[in-house]
Amino acid sequence: MIQTIAVLDFGSQYTQVIARRIRECQVYSKIYHFATPAETLRADGVTGIILSGGPGSVFAPNAPMPDKAIFELGVPVLGICYGVQLMGRILGGKVARSKHREYGLGTLAIRKKSPLLAGLPRKLRVWNSHGDRLIALPPGFAAVARTENSEFAVVQDTKRNFYGIQFHPEVSHSEHGMDIIRNYLFGICNTPKNWTTADFIKQTVAEIRAQVGKGRVLLALSGGVDSSVCAALLHKAIGKQLTCVYVDTGLMRKNETQNIEKLYAKHFKIDLRVVDAAQLFLKRLKGVNDPERKRKIIGGAFIEVFEKKVRELKTREGIEYLGQGTIYPDVIESMAIGGNPAAMIKSHHNVGGLPERMKFKLVEPLRQLFKDEVRQVGTKLGLPKEVVWRQPFPGPGLGVRVVGDITKERLDVLREADAILQDEMMDAGLYYKIWQTFCVYLPVKSVGVIGDERNYADVIALRLVDSIDAMTADWAKIPNELLQKISNRITNEVRGVSRVVLDISSKPPATIEWE
Numbered sequence: 001m002i003q004t005i006a007v008l009d010f011g012s013q014y015t016q017v018i019a020r021r022i023r024e025c026q027v028y029s030k031i032y033h034f035a036t037p038a039e040t041l042r043a044d045g046v047t048g049i050i051l052s053g054g055p056g057s058v059f060a061p062n063a064p065m066p067d068k069a070i071f072e073l074g075v076p077v078l079g080i081c082y083g084v085q086l087m088g089r090i091l092g093g094k095v096a097r098s099k100h101r102e103y104g105l106g107t108l109a110i111r112k113k114s115p116l117l118a119g120l121p122r123k124l125r126v127w128n129s130h131g132d133r134l135i136a137l138p139p140g141f142a143a144v145a146r147t148e149n150s151e152f153a154v155v156q157d158t159k160r161n162f163y164g165i166q167f168h169p170e171v172s173h174s175e176h177g178m179d180i181i182r183n184y185l186f187g188i189c190n191t192p193k194n195w196t197t198a199d200f201i202k203q204t205v206a207e208i209r210a211q212v213g214k215g216r217v218l219l220a221l222s223g224g225v226d227s228s229v230c231a232a233l234l235h236k237a238i239g240k241q242l243t244c245v246y247v248d249t250g251l252m253r254k255n256e257t258q259n260i261e262k263l264y265a266k267h268f269k270i271d272l273r274v275v276d277a278a279q280l281f282l283k284r285l286k287g288v289n290d291p292e293r294k295r296k297i298i299g300g301a302f303i304e305v306f307e308k309k310v311r312e313l314k315t316r317e318g319i320e321y322l323g324q325g326t327i328y329p330d331v332i333e334s335m336a337i338g339g340n341p342a343a344m345i346k347s348h349h350n351v352g353g354l355p356e357r358m359k360f361k362l363v364e365p366l367r368q369l370f371k372d373e374v375r376q377v378g379t380k381l382g383l384p385k386e387v388v389w390r391q392p393f394p395g396p397g398l399g400v401r402v403v404g405d406i407t408k409e410r411l412d413v414l415r416e417a418d419a420i421l422q423d424e425m426m427d428a429g430l431y432y433k434i435w436q437t438f439c440v441y442l443p444v445k446s447v448g449v450i451g452d453e454r455n456y457a458d459v460i461a462l463r464l465v466d467s468i469d470a471m472t473a474d475w476a477k478i479p480n481e482l483l484q485k486i487s488n489r490i491t492n493e494v495r496g497v498s499r500v501v502l503d504i505s506s507k508p509p510a511t512i513e514w515e
């Protein structure tokens with residue numbers, strides 16, 4: 001049995017972030033449903049419990065509640081935001097709606113010694129997101145630190161080892177947030193370091209084997225980071241039971257399909273089938289301008305291609321599992337905000353939608369990980385740098401990078417321009433340092449002059465962005481000489497371009513892709 005930190009999930013948008021912070025400390029953790037019986041946690045070898053935040057209000061009639069017996073297990077409990085409000089209320093304190101909601105950065109003033117805050121400066125900038133707050137502490141508790149709006153920003157009962165934090169130590173904007181989590185894990189729970197990338201691989205391989213047995217898995221492989229790491233993991237687990245399908249949508253970059261075939265032949269002994277579906281995709285997209293419609297059509301065409309491939313393979317080989325390189329941000333991004341589809345910004349397409357229609361069982365070993373963690377796993381599995389550190393490339397590909405009508409001619413122009421950009425980024429040693437660098441085709445005619453001749457043609461925009469998780473981004477600053485060289489090469493070498501412009505918008509308010 002492996003010693004585990006349990007994170008009880010009350011629905012916070014940061015529950016997964018808490019889990020990853022614990023993994024960063026090389027400690028094993030597991031996310032549990034908020035109402036998991038205390039007995040289950042005991043049986044699982046839980047040595048510390050964290051109660052996550054959540055959108056609910058502790059005094060709402062159907063507020064999510066934990067099994068109260070978790071406070072009698074004798075293991076330390078840390079409540080974060082909704083978690084501390086819950087703990088306060090259950091153990092005999094009082095919570096109320098506060099007049100001043102506290103959102104964003106605040107200053108934490110530490111007033112009392114606490115093992116949770118050991119080694120920290122007396123003042124910290126911390127990130128808040130709450131409307132309710134504790135107004136009276138339960139018996140046995142003391143206030144340790146306050147913020148502008150909350151007397152009880154950090155509270156503790158050191159006898160019983162119960163701790164509560166009103167702000168969010170798990171988000172990167174909270175100063176020393178990692179130190180607080182480290183203090184909890186090692187100073188309070190006395191957890192051993194028992195979780196590394198190698199452990200993740202070992203356990204995941206075992207889980208895949210247990211799930212799949214002698215079955216066969218079909219993996220949608222784009223050659224991108226996520227699906228490649230997924231392929232390597234699956235291959236390690238089930239070897240010949242894995243078949244990978246790469247779809248050439250006609251919306252891929254220059255030489256992408258050939259490069260991926262070559263790369264895979266060289267580095268992997270994986271059964272890879274390439275499907276050329278360019279005709280189908282381009283036919284469906286003909287005359288379509290609206291970005292969301294493009295995305296829907298591309299998603300639909302993916303499903304069609306897979307269904308066909310599965311029918312072909314199934315009769316002979318009996319595929320029953322679908323593998324996907326889904327990672328955690330995919331899960332979040334494709335969720336409509338607050339369950340309201342109108343609040344969705346754009347529909348990110350993965351092969352999603354497939355499983356339901358195709359009655360497949362899903363294998364998604366990377367579902368809980370963030371991109372940088374996926375890259376660590378890939379590195380540990382021995383994948384080459386050009387796979388692990390590739391820039392992300394969206395499923396809809398150049399389809400969302402040609403603004404307006406998508407035609408073969410426009411795609412070809414974009415492919416040439418984009419190849420020049422990537423070439424120059426590689427040459428300058430910047431390709432792996434910047435989150436994404438790509439070209440966008442703008443169907444805007446402008447006048448140029450080449451060899452004394454009028455050149456009335458379209459525009460290419462350069463989109464270069466720095467980001468950590470694609471949720472927010474800023475335009476990347478690269479040397480002017482390099483910009484000049486890229487611009488020069490594109491206007492000189494690519495027919496059908498009269499002008500190159502630079503996109504200097506951050507996200508928000510812009511998004512990374514143009515459509």
Ligand SMILES: Nc1ncnc2c1ncn2[C@@H]1O[C@H](COP(=O)(O)OP(=O)(O)OP(=O)(O)O)[C@@H](O)[C@H]1O
Pocket residue numbers: 219220221222223224225226227228245246247248249323324325326330349350351390391392393394395
């Ligand atoms: N052309 C394609 N052929 C087959 N599967 C694809 C294709 N494009 C996308 N997919 C599937 O959709 C999933 C999501 O795509 P996404 O671009 O987010 O991930 P990725 O391509 O694996 O990695 P990266 O984020 O580095 O591009 C992939 O993991 C893969 O399973």
Ligand SMILES: O=c1[nH]c(=O)c2[nH+]cn([C@@H]3O[C@H](COP(=O)(O)O)[C@@H](O)[C@H]3O)c2[nH]1
Pocket residue numbers: 346347348349350392393394395396436470471507510511512513514
């Ligand atoms: O797999 C994907 N399917 C999609 O439909 C999709 N749309 C955008 N992206 C990528 O997601 C990140 C954020 O992009 P946006 O700021 O444009 O929403 C950026 O990294 C984008 O490249 C996608 N990835």
Ligand SMILES: NC(=O)CC[C@H](N)C(=O)O
Pocket residue numbers: 012052053054055056057080081082083129130131132133
């Ligand atoms: N982030 C949270 O956990 C918020 C808790 C609770 N919903 C509040 O508004 O106070």
Ligand SMILES: [Mg+2]
Pocket residue numbers: 222224225392393394395
């Ligand atoms: Mg991709």
